[in-house]
Amino acid sequence: MRRSLLALLLSIALPASLAAQRPGEVAGRVAEAGTDAPLEMAAVELPELGIRVWTDGAGRFAIRGVEEGAHRVRVSRAGYAGWSTQVRVRNGEAAWLSIPLARDVLVLDTVSAVTTVPDPQRDGTVVTRAAIEASGARTAADVVARAPGVTVRESGPTGSRTVSIRGSGADAVLVLVDGAPLNDPVSGEADLSAVPASAIERVTVLPGAHSARYGARAGAGVVLIETRAGEVPPAAEVSGGTLGERAARGEWGAPLGRAAIQAGAHTRAVDGRFAYERDPSDPTRVHRTNADEFEAGAFAALAGHLAGGELRVRGGWETLERGLPGTGHTPSPDARQWMERGRASLAWRRGPASALVSGAVQRARYADPAPPFGLAYDDTTRVRMVNARAESSTGFRRGRLGLGVDALAQHVEAALSEQAPRTQYGGGVFAHASDEARVLRRTFALSAEARVDRDGVSGNWYASRALTVRMDGPVRVQLANRSAYSPPSLGDQFFRGGVGIVPNPGLRPERIPNEWEIGASTAATLGSVSLSAYATAYDSDVRGMIVWMRRFNDRWSPGNVDAHRRGLDLRADAVLPGNGLRVNASYSLARITYDRPGRDDDGVQVVYRPRHSGWAGAEWGAGAWRAEARARYTGARNPTPTEANVIPGFWATQLRVARDWRMGVWALSTALDVDRALDEKGHLIAGYPEPGRRARLDVRIQRTQLPSRNRPR
Structure with a gap:
């Protein structure tokens, strides 16, 4: 009898105790x-x-x-x-x-100001999975190009694509994929064309100096790329377009007990041949060759629970081969690039505590048996890196206090000089605190961040800070003061010298000792029209900006120069819900000028940093139809550190028309994308011609509903 009673009590208590563990x-x-x-x-x-x-x-x-x-x-x-x-x-x-x-609105004459507004200064520009699919983006570069203050630098339609924020160099923008740096340790730059949009769940662009939270290379901004994890409906897509483009991709997800799994794959090929005029002074029509590209990749993810917290495991692999055709006036018919990259990450979160371990391996080969000048080369770079990060916070009254640590270890084998370190260990310790207070019937939020980093190459320590004050209300105002740094790349310091070029082992890191930023955002309704807008102004000095310059004995070498960086980012959106119409526009002023010895700020814009840029667009949807038109402006650029031979600005237009077709629990979508619809041939960097108008047709089929057992009850 006693044993039966004990068994009964255990049968009642055991399920409760097991549930309490989760x-x-x-x-x-x-x-x-x-x-x-x-x-x-x-x-x-x-x-x-x-x-x-x-x-x-x-x-x-x-x-x-x-x-x-x-x-x-x-x-x-x-x-x-x-x-x-x-x-x-x-x-x-x-x-x-x-x-x-x-x-819910607060009436002010004929204009109604809403009480809750977005905060792009704090949260940055966030692009969700739904927005990525609606835009027809092919790579991460297409996604971030829509953020204000962002310029994507490319060398032709199949070349690499790097990002500049607020007129920075690409090596001063930190790009993290699931917490692992995408920035190449040799060049310091992140090639966003190597990240397929099909594998991305969310992208966040944070402009400004953010080393106090993210560490090295966050001197001008941070791009956070979160790949997909968890259950999704099965889908497949095929595409075809001009320049011989063809592509296919698929994805699938399913429940696995209390977890969910997902996997996907893609492949894309482009022939890349087109005719162009050899040079502005030479109208001879020639053909762009060696501009082909092939890429393929796969990803997998698992979302579940572990040790009382949420667990996400992600992994991916990409391979890329493409020609490096060179400039229009100095073609390179045989140069090639091969790249393979594998990545994996494990993220865990339980309440305010989180931990992340990520790793990546990469092999990149560049070869040209007969370059147009210099010696033949065949160089291979191998990179292995592991990154770990842990963070936790606790609340007090209306605020929070948090501490964190991260560490990075990487091994690099590349065609560098003998002085180049092969293995580097770096990392940092950071803290952040925030609090809120009510003053004069307004809510003020104060946040502070501080971080100390060890550079894995030099072994030096660097400190960064950030202090932000925000006032909430119908108009949200934010004032921030930050500092940051971006170290020189291994390539700039230790590349093997060639004809007319020499490395500079004595390069100093770029430092932003004092960046001031003020921003305001608001939203309102005017009748049935929803309006939102924000503006951000910034001012900072860049000490030791790394640029290439002509030095001793008429040789070129990277060097440090001081520069002023100040500008303005504006954006406005209007939504007409009854008409299914949304219009938006963005404008950015980025004044990046040299502060050279004896000349102070001479007003000359740093090379290939457009001072003016922006875009305007309209989106319309009615029933199963969707359409979008967008025009982007890239301002004048200086190809040299002078005002001579300025490259004029240019516009580029994009059109997209899509339609959905319902077939039970499945949906078929067709979309036509036309890039440079008015046959514009302007290009950011001199010597890299553009083909003009390009078109692509996408056909996608996707299940619109998950099985009923997977829906929340």
Whole structure:
């Protein structure tokens, strides 16, 4: 009898104890009050835990790994009133919320200012998976090109694509893929053309000096790329277009117990041949050869639970081969590039505590048996890197205090001089704190960040800081002061000298000792039109900007020069819900001028940094039809450190028309993309011709619903 009673008690207690070992989650759906239309990109926060997620295209969200207890949930979205509630979370269970957001405005004559506005200064420009698919982006470069203040540098339609933010060099922008640096340790630059858009879940662009949080190379900005993880409906897509382009990709996801898995693959090939005029002074028509490209890749992901927290495991592999055709006036018919890259990451989060371990291996080969000048070369670079990061925070009153550490180890084998270090160990320790206060019926938020880094090449230590004050209200205002640094690359310091060029082992890192930034954002409604806008102005000095220059004995070498960096980023959006029309525009002024000895600021723009840039676009949707038109402007560029031979600015237009066809639980989408629709042939860098108008047709089929057992109850 006693044994039977004991067995009965164990049968009752055991399930409860097992459930108590698993944290709970908060999930739900955000929709517009009155219409029940799903709201994408609504921010859902657990403020006491410092956690924020964004709703997807169906308005759904999920916050996993939440400890048991009462938690405050706060929801906000531009154009809608804020919403908050208290929710009770139990271990092993999901708390489901159905959240209606109403348009709530404060009437000011004929203009209505909404009470909740986006904050691009704090959150940066965020591009979700739904927006990536709607834009027809092919690579990460296409995604980030739409962010204000961003310039994508490319050397032809199949060449590498690097990013410049606020007039910086590409080696002063840190690009992280699932926490692992994409920046090449030899060049310091990140080639975004090597990251397929099909593998991306979300991209965040943070302009400005952000070394206090992210460390080295974040001197002008950070690009955070999060690849896909978790269950998705199966889908397949094929594409074909001009320049002999053809592509195919597929993806699939499924539940696996309490976890979800996903996998996908893609392949793309471009012939790349086109005719162009040899030189502005020579109208002879020649053909661009050795401009072909082939790429392929695959990715896999697992999302589940481990040790009471949320676990995400991601992995991917890409291979690339392309010709390096050289400039138009100095073609290189035999130069080639081969690249293979594998990446993997493991991320874990439980409440405010998180940990990340990521790694990457890369092999890149460059060869040309008969270059147009110099000696033949056949160089291979091999890189292996491991990155680890851990962070945790705790709340006090209305604020939070957090600490973190990260470490990077990498081994590089490349065609460098004997003085080049092969293995580097670097990393940093950082802290951040934030608090809020009510003053004069306004909420003020103060945040501070500090970090100390060890450079893996020189062994030197560098300190960075950031202090931000934000005032919330109908107009949100933010003032920030930051510092940052970007170290020289191994290539600039230790490349093997050639004819007329020499390395510079004595290069110093670029330093931004004092960057001031002020920004304001707001949203309003005028009748049925929703309006939003923001403006950011910045001013800083760059000490020791690394640029190539003519030096002793008429040789070229990288060197340090001082420069001034100041500018303005503007963006405005208007949505006409009744007409399905959205218009937006962006303008950026980036004044990056030399501060040379004895001449102070001489007003000459640093080479290939356009002072003026921007875009304007319109999107329209009605029923199954969608259309978009966009025009981008790239301002004049200096090809030399003087005002001579300035390259004039140019416009480039893009058109996209798409239609959805429903077939039960499946949807077929067709889309026609036309780039440089008016046959524009302007190019950012002199000597790299553009083919003009290009077109591509995409056909995609995707399951619109997951099996009923996978839907939240």
